[in-house]
Amino acid sequence: MTMKRSMMSTALVLTAGVALASGAMAADKVKVGMLSTLSGPGAGLGVDIRDGFNLALKHSGGKFGGLPVELVIADDQQNPEVAKQTSDRLIKRDRVDLMTGIVFSNIMLAVGPSVFESKTPYISANAGPSQYAGDQCNPYFFNVAWQNDxxxxxxxxxxxxxxxxxxxxxxxxxxxxxxxxxxxxxxxxxxxxxxxxxxxxxxxxxxxxxxxxxxxxxxxxxxxxxxxxxxxxxxxxxxxxxxxxxxxxxxxxxxxxxxxxxxxxxxxxxxxxxxxHWAHDMDNAANKKFVADFQKDYGRLPSLYASQGYDAALLMDAAVRDVKGKIEDKPALLKALKAAKFNSVRGSFKFNNNQYPVQxxxxxxxxxxxxxxxxxxxxxxxxxxxxxxxxxxxxxx
Structure with missing residues (x-):
């Protein structure tokens, strides 16, 4: 099987919310590309990010800011070249509005340039390389987890x-x-x-x-x-x-x-x-609901990866809500993402000037x-x- 066919076979498209008529305008839905490690030794990490994200999507009724969400999930196979090709497909063919999911920083560094060039906002649910925190910071990169150090x-x-x-x-x-x-x-x-x-x-x-x-x-x-x-x-x-x-x-x-x-x-x-920065015994309402429902739905305690996937979805939901669904207005969407007006499972949440958390x-x-x-x-x-x-x-x- 060729690499291209293998990559296509690992992509899974999930549509949440109300089915949409063909030919609908982009603003009638939010299309999210989730590229993550779903096979190999690091698969458990990507699975937890995916499951946390999907739980938040369930809690929001399959919508972000009132718009139905179409979630396109793909496996990067923990391979930078596969990740870059798959990311390009998500941007050019699937035309995703937002991206998330990458676990490993070497994958993020391989994918980042083309994502930023396409002006697709990327909300990291894990990878936090020092390069994107410092002199290579980018207005289209937001990290909802932590900086690597x-x-x-x-x-x-x-x-x-x-x-x-x-x-x-x-x-x-x-x-x-x-x-x-x-x-x-x-x-x-x-x-x-x-x-x-x-x-x-x-x-x-x-x-x-x-x-x-x-x-x-x-x-x-x-x-x-x-x-x-x-x-x-x-x-x-x-x-x-x-x-x-x-x-x-x-x-x-x-x-x-x-x-x-x-x-x-x-x-x-x-x-x-x-x-x-997070623990399942944190005493706040958002975390208690997250932990209880994650255990109910998946039969295990959530990890910090799951908590970060959940928060990434909450941030997207809040941003789409705050631009009143006008996600095609990129400056407004970026401003709404940076404002981070959501109830994080870790309590208070705010971004620094480089769009990494202060926490x-x-x-x-x-x-x-x-x-x-x-x-x-x-x-x-x-x-x-x-x-x-x-x-x-x-x-x-």
Whole structure:
């Protein structure tokens, strides 16, 4: 099967809301292109974004701002070239009005230029590369999740505050992995903060025997990992299986210690610390409804990926509402997106000048809840109204 045919076979078109007569004008509906990772080791992340988005669409009655939504879903196969070709198809053939869904930053960087050139607003439900936060910021790029460094910065501060003096860092060798360790070291520094080793692995790697030998040789008192999806699942199992958890405290960002990983690993994750801007135990009305309905519809606790997919849809809904359905008015639509007048599941939400969030970050620990379920519990706030380090380089007004 050719790549082109394979790509077409992975695209799924879902139409939400009232069926439309043929020949309807674009303003009679909102067409959303969701390009995400729906196969391979990172598939669980894309699935959660998709499911969170679809739940928000269900809550809005299949409409954004009163206009029926047509959602076109495609798999990027975690391949930048496939992603770029599929994105071009969504823009040129399907003529989508808005785009979302990309998980990995290398995919986002490959797709971004053609999306921005087409003047299609992109609402990121995950990928937050430093390039688009800084001097390559773009009026058509909005990130409803976080900037890549932020969750890692929060853990770096936590590890320092807890007095750990010797740390090994590990991340995949791609843009978000590099941003991760830069972010961690931005706040883990000083005379009593030693990075004993900094290890980069292949993206998608699942066997960590060599890396675990390096960790054992370094003899750290703490370890920080950024390994989303299947990478984190395999590493944590191998880390505990090698007996390293007896002497080394394991830390990660929320997406290396979230419900998708916990479900696959289970009790070996007990006691692992992680940072997040969202948690399923956050006490606000929007989050309680989201968590309860996600469990009801999908039979599992939502991850932060699902929460971000949900918020991406809420932002789109609010923007279409605020332009009174006139989505062809791009300046007005961009202004409405930046205003972000929606009730986020994480509480208050606002964009910085670079259209990345300014938000709070929290410390979580994996334990057992009242039902004996292994899950995250929020311990407290690490950062309040935290902005990324690149916004000053963004020249957008």
């Amino acid at each position: 932020n969750l890692h910065e929060a853990v770096g501060k936590t590890v320092l505050d807890k007095g750990f003096k010797k740390v090994v860092l590990l991340a995949p060798n791609y843009p978000a992995g590099k941003d991760a360790l830069v972010g961690f070291k931005r706040f883990y520094k000083g005379d009593k903060a030693v990075v004993a080793d900094e290890i980069y692995t292949k993206l998608g790697q699942l066997d960590y025997a060599a890396e675990l030998a390096q960790v054992r040789a370094a003899k750290p008192d703490a370890m920080y990992i950024f390994l989303p999806g299947g990478m984190g699942i395999n590493f944590i199992k191998q880390f505990v299986g090698a007996g390293l958890s007896k002497d080394i405290t394991l830390f990660g960002p929320g997406f290396s210690a979230d419900e998708d990983v916990i479900k696959a690993v289970g009790e070996p994750m007990l006691g692992m610390f992680n940072s997040s 709070d970050y929290y410390l979580r620990i994996i334990g057992k809840d009242a039902q004996g379920r292994v899950t995250n519990k929020t311990l407290g706030k690490i950062f309040e109204n935290h902005a990324d380090a690149y916004a000053a380089s963004c020249k957008m007004k």
